[in-house]
Amino acid sequence: MANKPVDATEWIRRIRLRHLEILQTIAQQGSLTAAANALNMTQPAASQWLADIEAIVGFQLFVRGRRLKPTPYAAPLLRHVERVLGDTRRVMDEMAAVHGGDGVLVRIGIMLVAASQLIPDAVKDLRNNGSEVRLELFEDNAIGLWSRFERNELDVIIGRLDERALSSGYPNERLFADQYCVVCRPDHPFARKRKPVWSDATKYPWIMPPHGTPLRVAIEATFAKEGAKTPVAWLDSVSLTTTQVLLRDTDCLAVLSRAAADYAHSLGILKAMPLVLNNDIGDVGDVGMIWKDSEPDPELESVLNAIRQANQKH
Structure with missing residues:
Protein backbone atom coordinates (compact mmCIF):
# COMPACT_ATOMS: atom_id res chain seq x y z
CA MET A 1 0.00 0.00 0.00
CA ALA A 2 1.07 3.59 -0.51
CA ASN A 3 2.13 5.28 2.71
CA LYS A 4 0.17 8.47 3.11
CA PRO A 5 -0.89 10.07 6.40
CA VAL A 6 -4.60 10.58 6.91
CA ASP A 7 -6.36 13.57 8.39
CA ALA A 8 -6.53 13.40 12.20
CA THR A 9 -10.27 14.03 12.20
CA GLU A 10 -10.85 11.11 9.85
CA TRP A 11 -8.66 8.90 12.04
CA ILE A 12 -10.69 9.77 15.15
CA ARG A 13 -13.98 9.07 13.39
CA ARG A 14 -12.95 5.70 11.99
CA ILE A 15 -10.72 4.11 14.64
CA ARG A 16 -12.27 1.91 17.31
CA LEU A 17 -10.87 0.46 20.51
CA ARG A 18 -11.25 -2.99 18.98
CA HIS A 19 -8.80 -1.95 16.27
CA LEU A 20 -6.28 -0.99 18.91
CA GLU A 21 -6.76 -4.17 20.91
CA ILE A 22 -6.25 -6.33 17.81
CA LEU A 23 -3.22 -4.33 16.69
CA GLN A 24 -1.59 -4.71 20.11
CA THR A 25 -2.21 -8.47 20.09
CA ILE A 26 -0.79 -8.85 16.58
CA ALA A 27 2.36 -6.98 17.63
CA GLN A 28 2.74 -9.07 20.79
CA GLN A 29 2.19 -12.41 19.03
CA GLY A 30 4.37 -11.67 16.00
CA SER A 31 2.23 -13.60 13.52
CA LEU A 32 -1.34 -13.45 12.26
CA THR A 33 -1.95 -17.11 13.09
CA ALA A 34 -0.86 -16.72 16.72
CA ALA A 35 -2.78 -13.46 17.05
CA ALA A 36 -5.93 -15.06 15.62
CA ASN A 37 -5.68 -17.87 18.17
CA ALA A 38 -5.22 -15.40 21.01
CA LEU A 39 -8.19 -13.34 19.79
CA ASN A 40 -10.38 -16.40 19.15
CA MET A 41 -10.88 -15.56 15.49
CA THR A 42 -9.79 -17.00 12.16
CA GLN A 43 -6.49 -16.08 10.54
CA PRO A 44 -8.23 -14.43 7.54
CA ALA A 45 -10.28 -12.34 9.95
CA ALA A 46 -7.14 -11.17 11.76
CA SER A 47 -5.53 -10.37 8.41
CA GLN A 48 -8.56 -8.30 7.40
CA TRP A 49 -8.52 -6.41 10.70
CA LEU A 50 -4.85 -5.53 10.16
CA ALA A 51 -5.60 -4.39 6.59
CA ASP A 52 -8.43 -2.19 7.89
CA ILE A 53 -6.15 -0.64 10.51
CA GLU A 54 -3.48 0.11 7.92
CA ALA A 55 -6.09 1.68 5.66
CA ILE A 56 -7.29 3.90 8.50
CA VAL A 57 -3.82 5.13 9.52
CA GLY A 58 -2.56 5.37 5.95
CA PHE A 59 0.66 3.39 6.50
CA GLN A 60 1.79 -0.21 6.18
CA LEU A 61 2.55 -1.34 9.71
CA PHE A 62 3.90 -4.85 9.11
CA VAL A 63 5.66 -6.65 6.27
CA ARG A 64 3.83 -9.94 5.80
CA GLY A 65 5.56 -13.30 6.11
CA ARG A 66 5.68 -16.28 8.45
CA ARG A 67 6.74 -13.76 11.06
CA LEU A 68 5.45 -10.23 10.80
CA LYS A 69 8.16 -7.61 10.50
CA PRO A 70 7.20 -4.18 11.90
CA THR A 71 7.79 -1.22 9.63
CA PRO A 72 9.13 2.06 11.10
CA TYR A 73 5.53 3.31 11.32
CA ALA A 74 4.50 0.59 13.79
CA ALA A 75 6.51 1.65 16.84
CA PRO A 76 5.07 5.17 17.39
CA LEU A 77 1.53 3.93 16.83
CA LEU A 78 1.98 1.00 19.22
CA ARG A 79 3.27 3.32 21.94
CA HIS A 80 0.07 5.33 21.70
CA VAL A 81 -2.04 2.17 21.50
CA GLU A 82 -0.61 1.02 24.84
CA ARG A 83 -1.41 4.38 26.41
CA VAL A 84 -4.96 4.54 25.06
CA LEU A 85 -5.80 1.00 26.14
CA GLY A 86 -4.18 1.61 29.51
CA ASP A 87 -6.24 4.77 30.00
CA THR A 88 -9.39 2.91 28.96
CA ARG A 89 -8.82 0.21 31.55
CA ARG A 90 -8.06 2.87 34.13
CA VAL A 91 -11.33 4.69 33.43
CA MET A 92 -13.33 1.49 33.88
CA ASP A 93 -11.48 0.67 37.11
CA GLU A 94 -12.20 4.14 38.49
CA MET A 95 -15.89 3.97 37.54
CA ALA A 96 -16.16 0.55 39.19
CA ALA A 97 -14.48 1.96 42.29
CA VAL A 98 -16.94 4.85 42.46
CA HIS A 99 -19.83 2.43 42.01
CA GLY A 100 -18.50 0.26 44.83
CA GLY A 101 -17.90 3.17 47.16
CA ASP A 102 -14.11 2.86 46.96
CA GLY A 103 -11.64 5.70 46.56
CA VAL A 104 -9.92 6.64 43.32
CA LEU A 105 -6.81 4.58 42.59
CA VAL A 106 -3.32 6.12 42.44
CA ARG A 107 -0.54 3.85 41.18
CA ILE A 108 2.93 4.56 42.53
CA GLY A 109 6.14 3.16 41.12
CA ILE A 110 9.13 3.28 43.46
CA MET A 111 12.80 2.47 43.32
CA LEU A 112 14.55 0.95 46.30
CA VAL A 113 15.87 4.32 47.44
CA ALA A 114 12.32 5.40 48.37
CA ALA A 115 11.05 2.09 49.76
CA SER A 116 12.50 2.00 53.27
CA GLN A 117 11.35 5.30 54.77
CA LEU A 118 9.86 7.87 52.39
CA ILE A 119 6.91 5.90 51.01
CA PRO A 120 5.95 4.12 54.27
CA ASP A 121 5.85 7.51 56.00
CA ALA A 122 3.76 9.01 53.19
CA VAL A 123 1.27 6.13 53.37
CA LYS A 124 0.95 6.51 57.14
CA ASP A 125 0.35 10.25 56.78
CA LEU A 126 -2.37 9.69 54.17
CA ARG A 127 -4.21 7.16 56.32
CA ASN A 128 -3.78 9.11 59.55
CA ASN A 129 -5.30 12.13 57.81
CA GLY A 130 -8.33 10.11 56.72
CA SER A 131 -7.54 9.93 53.01
CA GLU A 132 -9.63 7.34 51.17
CA VAL A 133 -7.51 7.29 48.02
CA ARG A 134 -6.64 3.74 46.99
CA LEU A 135 -2.94 3.05 46.53
CA GLU A 136 -1.11 0.48 44.43
CA LEU A 137 2.63 0.23 44.91
CA PHE A 138 5.09 -1.26 42.41
CA GLU A 139 8.79 -1.58 43.24
CA ASP A 140 11.21 -2.09 40.35
CA ASN A 141 14.33 -0.70 38.74
CA ALA A 142 14.26 2.33 36.45
CA ILE A 143 13.81 0.30 33.27
CA GLY A 144 10.80 -1.58 34.60
CA LEU A 145 9.14 1.48 36.10
CA TRP A 146 9.57 3.60 32.99
CA SER A 147 8.12 0.82 30.86
CA ARG A 148 5.00 0.79 33.05
CA PHE A 149 4.89 4.59 33.13
CA GLU A 150 4.95 4.87 29.33
CA ARG A 151 2.08 2.34 29.13
CA ASN A 152 0.07 4.51 31.57
CA GLU A 153 0.21 1.79 34.21
CA LEU A 154 1.71 4.19 36.76
CA ASP A 155 0.68 7.68 37.82
CA VAL A 156 3.94 8.69 39.47
CA ILE A 157 7.49 7.39 39.79
CA ILE A 158 9.56 7.98 42.92
CA GLY A 159 13.20 7.38 42.11
CA ARG A 160 16.37 8.75 40.59
CA LEU A 161 16.07 11.93 38.56
CA ASP A 162 18.33 10.63 35.82
CA GLU A 163 18.81 11.98 32.32
CA ARG A 164 15.70 10.20 31.07
CA ALA A 165 13.52 11.77 33.75
CA LEU A 166 14.91 15.27 33.29
CA SER A 167 14.66 15.19 29.49
CA SER A 168 11.25 13.50 29.31
CA GLY A 169 9.23 16.72 29.37
CA TYR A 170 7.13 15.39 32.25
CA PRO A 171 6.73 17.39 35.46
CA ASN A 172 9.30 16.42 38.06
CA GLU A 173 10.35 17.55 41.50
CA ARG A 174 13.55 16.95 43.41
CA LEU A 175 13.12 15.56 46.92
CA PHE A 176 16.57 14.75 48.33
CA ALA A 177 20.13 13.75 47.45
CA ASP A 178 21.24 10.17 48.03
CA GLN A 179 24.63 8.60 47.44
CA GLY A 282 26.38 9.80 36.28
CA ASP A 283 22.85 10.77 37.28
CA VAL A 284 22.76 8.71 40.45
CA GLY A 285 22.43 11.38 43.14
CA ASP A 286 19.10 13.23 43.19
CA VAL A 287 15.87 11.46 44.08
CA GLY A 288 12.50 12.88 43.15
CA MET A 289 9.03 12.45 41.68
CA ILE A 290 7.96 12.26 38.03
CA TRP A 291 4.33 12.40 36.92
CA LYS A 292 2.53 13.18 33.66
CA ASP A 293 -0.09 15.88 34.05
CA SER A 294 0.96 19.46 34.71
CA GLU A 295 -2.29 19.78 36.67
CA PRO A 296 -2.71 16.42 38.47
CA ASP A 297 -6.13 15.34 39.67
CA PRO A 298 -6.95 15.86 43.39
CA GLU A 299 -6.17 12.26 44.34
CA LEU A 300 -2.71 12.29 42.78
CA GLU A 301 -2.05 15.74 44.20
CA SER A 302 -2.88 14.45 47.69
CA VAL A 303 -0.34 11.65 47.24
CA LEU A 304 2.32 14.06 45.97
CA ASN A 305 1.70 16.31 48.97
CA ALA A 306 1.98 13.37 51.37
CA ILE A 307 5.32 12.44 49.84
CA ARG A 308 6.50 16.05 50.14
CA GLN A 309 5.51 16.13 53.81
CA ALA A 310 7.18 12.78 54.51
CA ASN A 311 10.35 14.03 52.83
CA GLN A 312 10.48 17.07 55.11
CA LYS A 313 10.76 14.78 58.14
CA HIS A 314 14.11 13.39 57.00
Whole structure:
Protein backbone atom coordinates (compact mmCIF):
# COMPACT_ATOMS: atom_id res chain seq x y z
CA MET A 1 0.00 0.00 0.00
CA ALA A 2 1.07 3.59 -0.51
CA ASN A 3 2.13 5.28 2.71
CA LYS A 4 0.17 8.47 3.11
CA PRO A 5 -0.89 10.07 6.40
CA VAL A 6 -4.60 10.58 6.91
CA ASP A 7 -6.36 13.57 8.39
CA ALA A 8 -6.53 13.40 12.20
CA THR A 9 -10.27 14.03 12.20
CA GLU A 10 -10.85 11.11 9.85
CA TRP A 11 -8.66 8.90 12.04
CA ILE A 12 -10.69 9.77 15.15
CA ARG A 13 -13.98 9.07 13.39
CA ARG A 14 -12.95 5.70 11.99
CA ILE A 15 -10.72 4.11 14.64
CA ARG A 16 -12.27 1.91 17.31
CA LEU A 17 -10.87 0.46 20.51
CA ARG A 18 -11.25 -2.99 18.98
CA HIS A 19 -8.80 -1.95 16.27
CA LEU A 20 -6.28 -0.99 18.91
CA GLU A 21 -6.76 -4.17 20.91
CA ILE A 22 -6.25 -6.33 17.81
CA LEU A 23 -3.22 -4.33 16.69
CA GLN A 24 -1.59 -4.71 20.11
CA THR A 25 -2.21 -8.47 20.09
CA ILE A 26 -0.79 -8.85 16.58
CA ALA A 27 2.36 -6.98 17.63
CA GLN A 28 2.74 -9.07 20.79
CA GLN A 29 2.19 -12.41 19.03
CA GLY A 30 4.37 -11.67 16.00
CA SER A 31 2.23 -13.60 13.52
CA LEU A 32 -1.34 -13.45 12.26
CA THR A 33 -1.95 -17.11 13.09
CA ALA A 34 -0.86 -16.72 16.72
CA ALA A 35 -2.78 -13.46 17.05
CA ALA A 36 -5.93 -15.06 15.62
CA ASN A 37 -5.68 -17.87 18.17
CA ALA A 38 -5.22 -15.40 21.01
CA LEU A 39 -8.19 -13.34 19.79
CA ASN A 40 -10.38 -16.40 19.15
CA MET A 41 -10.88 -15.56 15.49
CA THR A 42 -9.79 -17.00 12.16
CA GLN A 43 -6.49 -16.08 10.54
CA PRO A 44 -8.23 -14.43 7.54
CA ALA A 45 -10.28 -12.34 9.95
CA ALA A 46 -7.14 -11.17 11.76
CA SER A 47 -5.53 -10.37 8.41
CA GLN A 48 -8.56 -8.30 7.40
CA TRP A 49 -8.52 -6.41 10.70
CA LEU A 50 -4.85 -5.53 10.16
CA ALA A 51 -5.60 -4.39 6.59
CA ASP A 52 -8.43 -2.19 7.89
CA ILE A 53 -6.15 -0.64 10.51
CA GLU A 54 -3.48 0.11 7.92
CA ALA A 55 -6.09 1.68 5.66
CA ILE A 56 -7.29 3.90 8.50
CA VAL A 57 -3.82 5.13 9.52
CA GLY A 58 -2.56 5.37 5.95
CA PHE A 59 0.66 3.39 6.50
CA GLN A 60 1.79 -0.21 6.18
CA LEU A 61 2.55 -1.34 9.71
CA PHE A 62 3.90 -4.85 9.11
CA VAL A 63 5.66 -6.65 6.27
CA ARG A 64 3.83 -9.94 5.80
CA GLY A 65 5.56 -13.30 6.11
CA ARG A 66 5.68 -16.28 8.45
CA ARG A 67 6.74 -13.76 11.06
CA LEU A 68 5.45 -10.23 10.80
CA LYS A 69 8.16 -7.61 10.50
CA PRO A 70 7.20 -4.18 11.90
CA THR A 71 7.79 -1.22 9.63
CA PRO A 72 9.13 2.06 11.10
CA TYR A 73 5.53 3.31 11.32
CA ALA A 74 4.50 0.59 13.79
CA ALA A 75 6.51 1.65 16.84
CA PRO A 76 5.07 5.17 17.39
CA LEU A 77 1.53 3.93 16.83
CA LEU A 78 1.98 1.00 19.22
CA ARG A 79 3.27 3.32 21.94
CA HIS A 80 0.07 5.33 21.70
CA VAL A 81 -2.04 2.17 21.50
CA GLU A 82 -0.61 1.02 24.84
CA ARG A 83 -1.41 4.38 26.41
CA VAL A 84 -4.96 4.54 25.06
CA LEU A 85 -5.80 1.00 26.14
CA GLY A 86 -4.18 1.61 29.51
CA ASP A 87 -6.24 4.77 30.00
CA THR A 88 -9.39 2.91 28.96
CA ARG A 89 -8.82 0.21 31.55
CA ARG A 90 -8.06 2.87 34.13
CA VAL A 91 -11.33 4.69 33.43
CA MET A 92 -13.33 1.49 33.88
CA ASP A 93 -11.48 0.67 37.11
CA GLU A 94 -12.20 4.14 38.49
CA MET A 95 -15.89 3.97 37.54
CA ALA A 96 -16.16 0.55 39.19
CA ALA A 97 -14.48 1.96 42.29
CA VAL A 98 -16.94 4.85 42.46
CA HIS A 99 -19.83 2.43 42.01
CA GLY A 100 -18.50 0.26 44.83
CA GLY A 101 -17.90 3.17 47.16
CA ASP A 102 -14.11 2.86 46.96
CA GLY A 103 -11.64 5.70 46.56
CA VAL A 104 -9.92 6.64 43.32
CA LEU A 105 -6.81 4.58 42.59
CA VAL A 106 -3.32 6.12 42.44
CA ARG A 107 -0.54 3.85 41.18
CA ILE A 108 2.93 4.56 42.53
CA GLY A 109 6.14 3.16 41.12
CA ILE A 110 9.13 3.28 43.46
CA MET A 111 12.80 2.47 43.32
CA LEU A 112 14.55 0.95 46.30
CA VAL A 113 15.87 4.32 47.44
CA ALA A 114 12.32 5.40 48.37
CA ALA A 115 11.05 2.09 49.76
CA SER A 116 12.50 2.00 53.27
CA GLN A 117 11.35 5.30 54.77
CA LEU A 118 9.86 7.87 52.39
CA ILE A 119 6.91 5.90 51.01
CA PRO A 120 5.95 4.12 54.27
CA ASP A 121 5.85 7.51 56.00
CA ALA A 122 3.76 9.01 53.19
CA VAL A 123 1.27 6.13 53.37
CA LYS A 124 0.95 6.51 57.14
CA ASP A 125 0.35 10.25 56.78
CA LEU A 126 -2.37 9.69 54.17
CA ARG A 127 -4.21 7.16 56.32
CA ASN A 128 -3.78 9.11 59.55
CA ASN A 129 -5.30 12.13 57.81
CA GLY A 130 -8.33 10.11 56.72
CA SER A 131 -7.54 9.93 53.01
CA GLU A 132 -9.63 7.34 51.17
CA VAL A 133 -7.51 7.29 48.02
CA ARG A 134 -6.64 3.74 46.99
CA LEU A 135 -2.94 3.05 46.53
CA GLU A 136 -1.11 0.48 44.43
CA LEU A 137 2.63 0.23 44.91
CA PHE A 138 5.09 -1.26 42.41
CA GLU A 139 8.79 -1.58 43.24
CA ASP A 140 11.21 -2.09 40.35
CA ASN A 141 14.33 -0.70 38.74
CA ALA A 142 14.26 2.33 36.45
CA ILE A 143 13.81 0.30 33.27
CA GLY A 144 10.80 -1.58 34.60
CA LEU A 145 9.14 1.48 36.10
CA TRP A 146 9.57 3.60 32.99
CA SER A 147 8.12 0.82 30.86
CA ARG A 148 5.00 0.79 33.05
CA PHE A 149 4.89 4.59 33.13
CA GLU A 150 4.95 4.87 29.33
CA ARG A 151 2.08 2.34 29.13
CA ASN A 152 0.07 4.51 31.57
CA GLU A 153 0.21 1.79 34.21
CA LEU A 154 1.71 4.19 36.76
CA ASP A 155 0.68 7.68 37.82
CA VAL A 156 3.94 8.69 39.47
CA ILE A 157 7.49 7.39 39.79
CA ILE A 158 9.56 7.98 42.92
CA GLY A 159 13.20 7.38 42.11
CA ARG A 160 16.37 8.75 40.59
CA LEU A 161 16.07 11.93 38.56
CA ASP A 162 18.33 10.63 35.82
CA GLU A 163 18.81 11.98 32.32
CA ARG A 164 15.70 10.20 31.07
CA ALA A 165 13.52 11.77 33.75
CA LEU A 166 14.91 15.27 33.29
CA SER A 167 14.66 15.19 29.49
CA SER A 168 11.25 13.50 29.31
CA GLY A 169 9.23 16.72 29.37
CA TYR A 170 7.13 15.39 32.25
CA PRO A 171 6.73 17.39 35.46
CA ASN A 172 9.30 16.42 38.06
CA GLU A 173 10.35 17.55 41.50
CA ARG A 174 13.55 16.95 43.41
CA LEU A 175 13.12 15.56 46.92
CA PHE A 176 16.57 14.75 48.33
CA ALA A 177 20.13 13.75 47.45
CA ASP A 178 21.24 10.17 48.03
CA GLN A 179 24.63 8.60 47.44
CA TYR A 180 25.11 4.93 46.75
CA CYS A 181 27.51 3.18 49.12
CA VAL A 182 29.21 -0.21 49.47
CA VAL A 183 27.56 -2.68 51.87
CA CYS A 184 28.52 -6.03 53.38
CA ARG A 185 27.53 -8.23 56.30
CA PRO A 186 28.42 -6.78 59.75
CA ASP A 187 31.10 -9.43 60.49
CA HIS A 188 32.68 -9.29 57.02
CA PRO A 189 36.50 -8.93 56.97
CA PHE A 190 36.02 -5.81 54.85
CA ALA A 191 33.87 -4.27 57.61
CA ARG A 192 36.86 -4.30 59.99
CA LYS A 193 38.92 -1.98 57.81
CA ARG A 194 39.21 1.49 59.31
CA LYS A 195 39.96 3.27 56.04
CA PRO A 196 38.80 1.03 53.20
CA VAL A 197 39.62 1.97 49.62
CA TRP A 198 38.17 0.78 46.34
CA SER A 199 41.18 -1.39 45.55
CA ASP A 200 40.45 -3.34 48.78
CA ALA A 201 36.94 -4.03 47.48
CA THR A 202 38.28 -5.86 44.42
CA LYS A 203 39.49 -8.73 46.64
CA TYR A 204 35.93 -9.93 47.31
CA PRO A 205 33.08 -11.26 45.13
CA TRP A 206 30.44 -8.77 44.07
CA ILE A 207 26.72 -8.66 43.37
CA MET A 208 26.17 -6.09 40.62
CA PRO A 209 23.21 -4.41 38.95
CA PRO A 210 22.62 -5.55 35.35
CA HIS A 211 24.99 -4.46 32.58
CA GLY A 212 24.06 -1.18 30.92
CA THR A 213 22.05 0.23 33.82
CA PRO A 214 23.07 3.69 35.08
CA LEU A 215 24.11 2.22 38.42
CA ARG A 216 26.34 -0.45 36.82
CA VAL A 217 27.95 2.23 34.64
CA ALA A 218 28.53 4.39 37.73
CA ILE A 219 30.12 1.51 39.66
CA GLU A 220 32.47 0.64 36.81
CA ALA A 221 33.37 4.31 36.34
CA THR A 222 34.11 4.68 40.06
CA PHE A 223 36.48 1.70 40.05
CA ALA A 224 38.21 3.12 36.97
CA LYS A 225 38.52 6.59 38.50
CA GLU A 226 40.02 5.08 41.66
CA GLY A 227 42.56 3.15 39.58
CA ALA A 228 41.09 -0.26 40.36
CA LYS A 229 39.80 -2.97 38.07
CA THR A 230 36.08 -3.68 38.28
CA PRO A 231 35.66 -7.13 39.89
CA VAL A 232 33.83 -9.90 38.07
CA ALA A 233 30.29 -10.20 39.42
CA TRP A 234 29.08 -13.37 41.09
CA LEU A 235 25.59 -12.33 40.06
CA ASP A 236 23.79 -9.53 38.22
CA SER A 237 20.67 -8.87 40.29
CA VAL A 238 17.88 -6.37 40.92
CA SER A 239 16.38 -8.55 43.68
CA LEU A 240 16.92 -6.96 47.08
CA THR A 241 15.90 -10.14 48.91
CA THR A 242 18.36 -12.35 47.02
CA THR A 243 21.09 -9.73 47.37
CA GLN A 244 20.57 -9.47 51.14
CA VAL A 245 20.67 -13.25 51.60
CA LEU A 246 23.89 -13.58 49.61
CA LEU A 247 25.45 -10.65 51.45
CA ARG A 248 24.52 -12.29 54.76
CA ASP A 249 25.81 -15.76 53.86
CA THR A 250 28.92 -15.00 51.74
CA ASP A 251 31.81 -12.58 51.43
CA CYS A 252 30.01 -10.70 48.65
CA LEU A 253 29.92 -6.93 48.49
CA ALA A 254 27.27 -4.81 46.79
CA VAL A 255 26.15 -1.21 46.35
CA LEU A 256 22.89 0.11 47.77
CA SER A 257 21.36 3.54 48.07
CA ARG A 258 22.33 5.28 51.29
CA ALA A 259 18.70 5.29 52.43
CA ALA A 260 18.34 1.52 51.95
CA ALA A 261 21.80 0.84 53.41
CA ASP A 262 21.09 2.91 56.54
CA TYR A 263 17.80 1.09 57.05
CA ALA A 264 19.45 -2.33 56.69
CA HIS A 265 22.21 -1.15 59.02
CA SER A 266 19.66 -0.11 61.67
CA LEU A 267 18.25 -3.64 61.60
CA GLY A 268 21.68 -5.21 61.96
CA ILE A 269 21.40 -6.87 58.55
CA LEU A 270 24.18 -5.03 56.71
CA LYS A 271 26.95 -2.56 57.37
CA ALA A 272 27.27 0.57 55.25
CA MET A 273 30.91 1.21 54.38
CA PRO A 274 32.45 4.67 53.84
CA LEU A 275 32.90 4.08 50.13
CA VAL A 276 30.49 6.03 47.92
CA LEU A 277 30.12 6.38 44.17
CA ASN A 278 31.47 9.48 42.52
CA ASN A 279 28.48 11.70 41.83
CA ASP A 280 30.18 13.44 38.90
CA ILE A 281 30.08 10.29 36.75
CA GLY A 282 26.38 9.80 36.28
CA ASP A 283 22.85 10.77 37.28
CA VAL A 284 22.76 8.71 40.45
CA GLY A 285 22.43 11.38 43.14
CA ASP A 286 19.10 13.23 43.19
CA VAL A 287 15.87 11.46 44.08
CA GLY A 288 12.50 12.88 43.15
CA MET A 289 9.03 12.45 41.68
CA ILE A 290 7.96 12.26 38.03
CA TRP A 291 4.33 12.40 36.92
CA LYS A 292 2.53 13.18 33.66
CA ASP A 293 -0.09 15.88 34.05
CA SER A 294 0.96 19.46 34.71
CA GLU A 295 -2.29 19.78 36.67
CA PRO A 296 -2.71 16.42 38.47
CA ASP A 297 -6.13 15.34 39.67
CA PRO A 298 -6.95 15.86 43.39
CA GLU A 299 -6.17 12.26 44.34
CA LEU A 300 -2.71 12.29 42.78
CA GLU A 301 -2.05 15.74 44.20
CA SER A 302 -2.88 14.45 47.69
CA VAL A 303 -0.34 11.65 47.24
CA LEU A 304 2.32 14.06 45.97
CA ASN A 305 1.70 16.31 48.97
CA ALA A 306 1.98 13.37 51.37
CA ILE A 307 5.32 12.44 49.84
CA ARG A 308 6.50 16.05 50.14
CA GLN A 309 5.51 16.13 53.81
CA ALA A 310 7.18 12.78 54.51
CA ASN A 311 10.35 14.03 52.83
CA GLN A 312 10.48 17.07 55.11
CA LYS A 313 10.76 14.78 58.14
CA HIS A 314 14.11 13.39 57.00
